[in-house]
Amino acid sequence: MSVEATPAFGLADDLPEEERLAAADERAWLELLARISRQSVTKHFQAYVDVPWDDPTFAIDASDPRFALPETDPLGATAWYRAQPEAVRARIGLHMLASFMKTGVQFESTLKRGLLEYASQLPNGSAEFRYLYHEVIEEAQHSLMFQEFVNRTGLPVDGLPAYARLFARGLPRLARRFPELFFMFVLGGEDPIDHMQRCELLRGERWAHPLVRRISQIHVIEEARHLSFARAYLRRNVPKLGLVRRHLLRLRTPLILGNMARMMMQPSAQVVREYGIPKSALREAYRGNRVYARARSEALGKTRALCAELGLVTAPYTLVWRQFGILRS
Numbered sequence: 001m002s003v004e005a006t007p008a009f010g011l012a013d014d015l016p017e018e019e020r021l022a023a024a025d026e027r028a029w030l031e032l033l034a035r036i037s038r039q040s041v042t043k044h045f046q047a048y049v050d051v052p053w054d055d056p057t058f059a060i061d062a063s064d065p066r067f068a069l070p071e072t073d074p075l076g077a078t079a080w081y082r083a084q085p086e087a088v089r090a091r092i093g094l095h096m097l098a099s100f101m102k103t104g105v106q107f108e109s110t111l112k113r114g115l116l117e118y119a120s121q122l123p124n125g126s127a128e129f130r131y132l133y134h135e136v137i138e139e140a141q142h143s144l145m146f147q148e149f150v151n152r153t154g155l156p157v158d159g160l161p162a163y164a165r166l167f168a169r170g171l172p173r174l175a176r177r178f179p180e181l182f183f184m185f186v187l188g189g190e191d192p193i194d195h196m197q198r199c200e201l202l203r204g205e206r207w208a209h210p211l212v213r214r215i216s217q218i219h220v221i222e223e224a225r226h227l228s229f230a231r232a233y234l235r236r237n238v239p240k241l242g243l244v245r246r247h248l249l250r251l252r253t254p255l256i257l258g259n260m261a262r263m264m265m266q267p268s269a270q271v272v273r274e275y276g277i278p279k280s281a282l283r284e285a286y287r288g289n290r291v292y293a294r295a296r297s298e299a300l301g302k303t304r305a306l307c308a309e310l311g312l313v314t315a316p317y318t319l320v321w322r323q324f325g326i327l328r329s
């Protein structure tokens with residue numbers, strides 16, 4: 001249904017209060033869909049048009065010191081990391097970046113399949129259907145970018161651990177059966193990626209590789225639309241849930257958010273093995289480290305605020321939020 005076709009338009013003053021609010025909600029929802037669909041047409045990027053892969057200044061050299069983790073990074077600040085030769089520090093930073101991008105490819109694969117599954121049940125003329133297809137197309141371009149980056153590093157990169165890949169296989173079905181939980185999963189992946197890429201851009205040109213900056217710029221611009229959609233979807237639909245689904249959402253949301261933040265923000269098991277990162281360095285970086293706790297909490301800040309607004313962060317479920325260290329910054 002288009003914005004113009006909303007039947008309540010022009011009649012709003014004659015409707016009872018409740019119906020008037022519902023009509024206003026519907027209008028705001030359709031306006032959002034129209035706006036982000038329009039933006040997807042006028043401001044979109046293509047992996048092999050908008051990234052100058054073969055520009056010599058965009059080439060990847062694993063010993064490039066710009067890939068080294070800064071001292072503000074939890075692992076980058078450890079004594080073990082600082083004691084490594086400069087080339088090894090750079091290679092570890094690049095390997096972590098490539099793992100992060102591979103995780104992005106795997107996350108977006110699940111996301112695209114879920115969005116298609118969800119869109120498959122929408123009726124003809126649905127404005128949501130059109131927007132979701134724009135998002136699927138954009139995610140496919142992102143995955144092309146991320147995978148091309150991984151390929152050009154020449155490093156062996158697995159991304160998600162096997163158990164997470166197995167778990168992800170069931171998620172697209174969730175998009176049709178329990179879309180509110182699915183879109184929470186979407187935020188759990190998109191928000192930390194978005195946050196980390198914004199931080200990368202804030203590091204400034206001198207400290208960041210131009211290829212990484214370009215990928216981050218493109219991704220941040222397009223993800224803003226995806227995040228707007230997922231948040232608006234949850235604001236619109238979570239309040240309509242019954243008791244059982246609301247309980248499930250309250251319980252599973254911190255599990256999803258906590259696990260995803262951990263997978264996106266800590267080195268993969270493969271990186272730990274490859275460079276022999278000792279347990280003591282991992283403990284120093286990620287357990288009881290205030291810098292890491294703050295970074296993890298900030299990466300999920302917007303999603304946590306939305307969950308609080310939707311009444312999902314309440315006792316006794318706060319115990320699970322605390323367990324994952326994602327309750328507050």
Ligand SMILES: [Fe+2]
Pocket residue numbers: 108138139142219223
């Ligand atoms: Fe993306």
Ligand SMILES: [Fe+2]
Pocket residue numbers: 139190222223226227
């Ligand atoms: Fe996205």
